Amino acid sequence: MNLQEKITILGLTDTGLVRKRNEDAIGFDSALGLVVLADGMGGHRGGDVASSLTIDTIISALQRKLPTIEPGNIDPESGFSLESICILEAIDLANKTVYKTAKALPDHRGMGTTVVVLHFHNNTLSLAHIGDSRCYRVRDDNLEQITRDHSLLQELIDRGFYTTEEAKHSLNKNLVTRALGIDPGVTADIQEDIVKKNDIYLLCSDGLTDLVEDEYIYLTIKRFSDNLEEAGKRLITKANQNGGKDNISVMLCRIKDDFSTKKDWFSKMLAWFD
Amino acid sequence: MVAKLITTSSSGETNEYPLTKETITIGRKPNNDIPIDNLSVSGRHAQVITILDDSFLEDLGSTNGTYVNGKLVKKHALENGDNITLGKFQITYQSGAVDNEQDFEQTMIIRPGEAGMPEQATQNKDIDKSVQKISAAMASEAASTAPSPKANRSACLQLLSGANAGRELVLTKALTTIGQPGIQVAAITRRPQGFFLIHVDGGPDNNVPKVGGSAIGPSAHELKSHDIIEVAGVKMEFYLK
Numbered sequence: 001m002n003l004q005e006k007i008t009i010l011g012l013t014d015t016g017l018v019r020k021r022n023e024d025a026i027g028f029d030s031a032l033g034l035v036v037l038a039d040g041m042g043g044h045r046g047g048d049v050a051s052s053l054t055i056d057t058i059i060s061a062l063q064r065k066l067p068t069i070e071p072g073n074i075d076p077e078s079g080f081s082l083e084s085i086c087i088l089e090a091i092d093l094a095n096k097t098v099y100k101t102a103k104a105l106p107d108h109r110g111m112g113t114t115v116v117v118l119h120f121h122n123n124t125l126s127l128a129h130i131g132d133s134r135c136y137r138v139r140d141d142n143l144e145q146i147t148r149d150h151s152l153l154q155e156l157i158d159r160g161f162y163t164t165e166e167a168k169h170s171l172n173k174n175l176v177t178r179a180l181g182i183d184p185g186v187t188a189d190i191q192e193d194i195v196k197k198n199d200i201y202l203l204c205s206d207g208l209t210d211l212v213e214d215e216y217i218y219l220t221i222k223r224f225s226d227n228l229e230e231a232g233k234r235l236i237t238k239a240n241q242n243g244g245k246d247n248i249s250v251m252l253c254r255i256k257d258d259f260s261t262k263k264d265w266f267s268k269m270l271a272w273f274d
Numbered sequence: 275m276v277a278k279l280i281t282t283s284s285s286g287e288t289n290e291y292p293l294t295k296e297t298i299t300i301g302r303k304p305n306n307d308i309p310i311d312n313l314s315v316s317g318r319h320a321q322v323i324t325i326l327d328d329s330f331l332e333d334l335g336s337t338n339g340t341y342v343n344g345k346l347v348k349k350h351a352l353e354n355g356d357n358i359t360l361g362k363f364q365i366t367y368q369s370g371a372v373d374n375e376q377d378f379e380q381t382m383i384i385r386p387g388e389a390g391m392p393e394q395a396t397q398n399k400d401i402d403k404s405v406q407k408i409s410a411a412m413a414s415e416a417a418s419t420a421p422s423p424k425a426n427r428s429a430c431l432q433l434l435s436g437a438n439a440g441r442e443l444v445l446t447k448a449l450t451t452i453g454q455p456g457i458q459v460a461a462i463t464r465r466p467q468g469f470f471l472i473h474v475d476g477g478p479d480n481n482v483p484k485v486g487g488s489a490i491g492p493s494a495h496e497l498k499s500h501d502i503i504e505v506a507g508v509k510m511e512f513y514l515k
Binding site: 039042140142174245 | 448
């Protein structure tokens with residue numbers, strides 16, 4: 001099913017004011033309803049290589065694989081949809097590719113990247129992530145962060161060593177506990193959720209969330225829900241006004257219409273005999 | 275130590291201006307934070323914006339331009355020792371931060387789950403101590419159970435009221451919708467950190483799912499074992515096996 005008419009997708013990325021290079025990378029496929037964001041890091045060089053390699057590998061793997069999948073099927077062992085399984089495989093492939101490249105090129109040693117992969121299918125979403133890039137959802141009058149960072153800060157909060165407030169003051173934010181490409185294998189977190197008409201999804205790198213308050217993000221998306229480009233530009237401008245310390249990437253997806261894969265009468269009849 | 279700008283006049287006299295305000299303007303007019311009485315300097319020539327430990331220099335459309343270390347700049351992130359030239363006037367920037375701060379801003383990967391310490395010590399005792407704490411906590415978790423204990427457990431819903439009371443539903447799928455066909459009222463999603471109840475659609479009566487008798491908010495609600503859930507008037511118990 002072509003989702004181009006059902007979902008509006010926007011992606012913007014900006015170097016910010018301090019960094020010399022943009023080590024973030026973004027990519028999407030509107031027809032597939034696929035959105036990917038990566039924030040590269042590490043090594044003397046190579047953060048940008050890790051992130052762009054990851055985007056390319058994941059998008060092209062999923063462009064090959066997703067169209068061959070019959071919608072609405074569940075992998076019995078894990079309970080995840082086949083789409084989710086495909087995403088995990090694509091992430092695994094990207095991890096191997098970045099890891100091997102880093103090993104082969106001496107000045108790219110230690111490079112890695114965060115990644116967020118969001119895919120819409122059959123009125124649901126599959127969402128996978130590694131590191132501290134995030135996915136938020138605006139639904140009705142509420143902004144909700146639906147990924148949980150793989151960062152030292154988050155680990156400390158989860159284990160009760162710090163409250164959110166204390167951790168903010170006592171720690172550097174830029175320590176991730178999981179990244180793609182630094183080990184031969186990596187575990188992505190994956191989840192599925194129901195998607196509703198008028199939902200807006202935001203994927204972003206920490207260059208946005210470290211510098212712009214949730215409330216500002218929410219109000220901007222709400223105000224410009226019909227003009228995602230304006231919303232995205234304003235968020236990046238705000239991050240730069242607040243210092244632009246890091247690269248800033250913003251991807252927005254607005255659900256314009258129902259995109260369920262309606263079963264035809266034949267499969268409905270077959271379902272009778274299940 | 276606060277960052278500061280040090281001005282040097284043509285007669286060699288120096289003045290220090292600590293960067294304690296978010297925005298400091300520099301120019302020929304007397305109402306600037308740093309007034310410079312020199313005809314080569316524009317009325318409002320440049321400004322310095324300071325956020326935490328970092329300061330940014332911005333030219334405000336001056337006639338003769340703003341130079342840093344001899345290069346014309348529009349916007350510039352100041353570094354310790356930068357030499358700023360406005361017209362014929364010299365200013366030196368002295369950062370308040372320690373030297374390793376620059377490297378420190380870069381994102382680093384630490385792997386507390388592994389050998390226990392970051393790849394390189396972070397040169398920050400606070401963080402190193404935290405990493406040690408986390409490592410110990412993670413190591414004991416790993417020793418006692420599977421890697422992600424919560425998410426790997428299977429969960430069940432047992433219906434407590436309605437026509438199907440007593441029936442049990444094992445949550446084998448990553449996403450389970452609850453409600454009549456065609457009308458998804460609520461859903462339970464399995465996230466890495468556990469199971470969450472999500473309000474999807476209240477229908478015409480705006481029915482919000484309840485947990486333990488109170489309506490859940492618009493965000494996902496983390497479920498604990500033996501929570502009593504009520505969706506569209508039907509009560510059920512959630513539990514982990």
